[in-house]
Amino acid sequence: MKKKIVFLIVALMGLAQVYAQKYMTRNGHIWFYSHAPLEDIEAHNNQVSSIIDLSTGNVAFSLLMKAFQFEKALMQEHFNEKYVHSDKFPKATFKGKIVNLDGIDATKEGEYPAKVKGELSIHGVTKEVEVEGKITFKDGKMLVNATFPVAVADYDIKIPAVVADNIAKVVDVHVEMSYDPM
Amino acid sequence: MKKNLLILLILAALGGGIAGFYLFTKQHPDLQDQQPAYTLDASALFAEFEADENAANTKYLDKLLEVQGTVAEVSESPDGGITLVLRPEDAMMGVQCSFLPEQSEAAKKLSPGSKVRVKGICTGMLMDVNLSRCVLVPES
Numbered sequence: 001m002k003k004k005i006v007f008l009i010v011a012l013m014g015l016a017q018v019y020a021q022k023y024m025t026r027n028g029h030i031w032f033y034s035h036a037p038l039e040d041i042e043a044h045n046n047q048v049s050s051i052i053d054l055s056t057g058n059v060a061f062s063l064l065m066k067a068f069q070f071e072k073a074l075m076q077e078h079f080n081e082k083y084v085h086s087d088k089f090p091k092a093t094f095k096g097k098i099v100n101l102d103g104i105d106a107t108k109e110g111e112y113p114a115k116v117k118g119e120l121s122i123h124g125v126t127k128e129v130e131v132e133g134k135i136t137f138k139d140g141k142m143l144v145n146a147t148f149p150v151a152v153a154d155y156d157i158k159i160p161a162v163v164a165d166n167i168a169k170v171v172d173v174h175v176e177m178s179y180d181p182m
Numbered sequence: 183m184k185k186n187l188l189i190l191l192i193l194a195a196l197g198g199g200i201a202g203f204y205l206f207t208k209q210h211p212d213l214q215d216q217q218p219a220y221t222l223d224a225s226a227l228f229a230e231f232e233a234d235e236n237a238a239n240t241k242y243l244d245k246l247l248e249v250q251g252t253v254a255e256v257s258e259s260p261d262g263g264i265t266l267v268l269r270p271e272d273a274m275m276g277v278q279c280s281f282l283p284e285q286s287e288a289a290k291k292l293s294p295g296s297k298v299r300v301k302g303i304c305t306g307m308l309m310d311v312n313l314s315r316c317v318l319v320p321e322s
Contacts, residue, residue, distance in 0.1 A: 027265040046259035066305035176260040
């Protein structure tokens, strides 16, 4: 009898291991790329925190605006002080849900298309967005890749007319994450 | 007289142009040579942010900090930059130090348990307190 119980407990623990479906990272990489007639600008942030729960489909991302690194110091200063006002709005967040959870099987290594719907908050403005990307399971890690456009005007970010040819009205945001199971 | 004025104007325009060009192409300063605004323990820095995030932001944001602590995690971001998390063994969160990919060589060789001093620009708190553009401070 005792043996059976022990076996049951071990089996249950094993199950819990296999279906540990919460994944987390604190150093994801998000970068954006602005293509304009006069110059191309990119900025990288490799301190993105994110949790994805595959049992519910819940997805959460957060990052610090000041952690975006630009090639030129002055650009970084202007970005923080004049455009996104990161003293007042230090964080950007995304909270949403994976829409096609049924098509994603964490127990099988491989690549799965994923669709996420949720709320993106930048510069104190929150918008509904829908993003398509892919989830890959490999070597015990979960990788997430996605690219989506962000129209800066949607988030009340004002670009003065003088630099209109230097900064794109729509920037491409790239998401590249590597999660560990929790 | 008019000629002098013209020359003066041209010189002023030239000077302005050079200053503008200098500002435009200004690179990020090399943190290795800079004096930190504050030097403190990683756990003390985290405690300050946890107690009052707004006050800590006012004090530390955009400042160069030098922190000392024990490495709990060494991990690589998908862009190739190394991230160190400094925190005591019994703590959940601490100070996350992010190295640019081109500055990551030395940090890559560290392992959990090592004691380090790191300089970086404070960008605020998410789960951990975050430092960006970090460099290792050699033990003197």
